[in-house]
Amino acid sequence: MEKLGRNLVLAVILGVAAFAVLSVFADFGEVSAALSGFNFALIPAVLGLVSLSYAGRFVRWLYYLNILKVSVPLGQNAAIFAAGLSMTISPGKLGEVLKSVFVRQASGAPIARTAPAVVAERATDGTGMVLWGFIGAFALGLSPFWVFVFLGVAVFGIAVLRSKSLSLLAERVLLRLPLLHKLAPHLHSFHGASNELLGVRPLVVGTTISFLSWGLECLGVYLCAVALGTEAGFLMVTFVFAVSSLLGVLSMIPGGIGAVEAGLALQFVKLAGMSSGLAGALTFVIRLATLWWATFIGILGLLLVRRMLGDAPFESAPE
Numbered sequence: 001m002e003k004l005g006r007n008l009v010l011a012v013i014l015g016v017a018a019f020a021v022l023s024v025f026a027d028f029g030e031v032s033a034a035l036s037g038f039n040f041a042l043i044p045a046v047l048g049l050v051s052l053s054y055a056g057r058f059v060r061w062l063y064y065l066n067i068l069k070v071s072v073p074l075g076q077n078a079a080i081f082a083a084g085l086s087m088t089i090s091p092g093k094l095g096e097v098l099k100s101v102f103v104r105q106a107s108g109a110p111i112a113r114t115a116p117a118v119v120a121e122r123a124t125d126g127t128g129m130v131l132w133g134f135i136g137a138f139a140l141g142l143s144p145f146w147v148f149v150f151l152g153v154a155v156f157g158i159a160v161l162r163s164k165s166l167s168l169l170a171e172r173v174l175l176r177l178p179l180l181h182k183l184a185p186h187l188h189s190f191h192g193a194s195n196e197l198l199g200v201r202p203l204v205v206g207t208t209i210s211f212l213s214w215g216l217e218c219l220g221v222y223l224c225a226v227a228l229g230t231e232a233g234f235l236m237v238t239f240v241f242a243v244s245s246l247l248g249v250l251s252m253i254p255g256g257i258g259a260v261e262a263g264l265a266l267q268f269v270k271l272a273g274m275s276s277g278l279a280g281a282l283t284f285v286i287r288l289a290t291l292w293w294a295t296f297i298g299i300l301g302l303l304l305v306r307r308m309l310g311d312a313p314f315e316s317a318p319e
Helices: 002-026 028-036 040-067 074-089 094-107 111-140 145-162 164-175 181-197 200-227 234-251 259-270 276-309
Strands: none
Touching (some): 040 111, 040 181, 040 276, 074 094, 074 276, 094 111, 094 276, 111 145, 111 181, 111 200, 111 234, 145 181, 181 200, 200 234, 200 276, 234 259, 259 276
């Protein structure tokens, strides 16, 4: 639990630093003035839509565990999934492999068996958001360059995970490394589970669920823009949010902090024609409603998992 606390403190420091830089870019007075006109009546709708998007992703998590034939009581599984959201602040969200630690505690399933489910989640998060990026780009006549870049990275990553020869190569490399050789025996199980989850049918199903779930979150983000009185349309806000989120993943910075804020603010100014103050305010609100709301739910999930499973999962939790 102390490790998780340190990660959270680091993320908060990075978040405060990112907002400080954003305030300098946009002028703190202009950002404050824009925020003063925020329609607080829309907060329940915004957070409700974002939360529903997480519920959709939980359905995808259940689907993946079903493919892997791993059974966890529904209540415990929901708490485990929620706890994983606390690792939204990890690089590329890959810290959500913490869920596999909890699943092992709840069901006995090896981490190497269920960790590919986390990787498949990240892959289909990417493909789902890529679809929204393309829709926004083509509807608005904007350049989908970064969307294509991320799509290329995602396709390459999936191909690597499904390649037996590359898996065997990784095993041989690990066997030669003194600190990592213990991981080699688990690669066969990891590769087998990855093949199951990244086959054509699971990939299509996972991407479909991701697309619908991200659509709910995009709608919540759009309501943030409405609450601030901007004139940006749904597809414009969605395109900016999609590209900025993908840039955050590519940056591998914890939570994409800094990269996502820069992407949102700059694109809202250049593409949507917003003033720097309004763009800064909207960026701040969006990150509160997505990154930090997810982290808050994740912390509640961690406390619930601790109550259900005890302290053992936290003692073996990954950094």
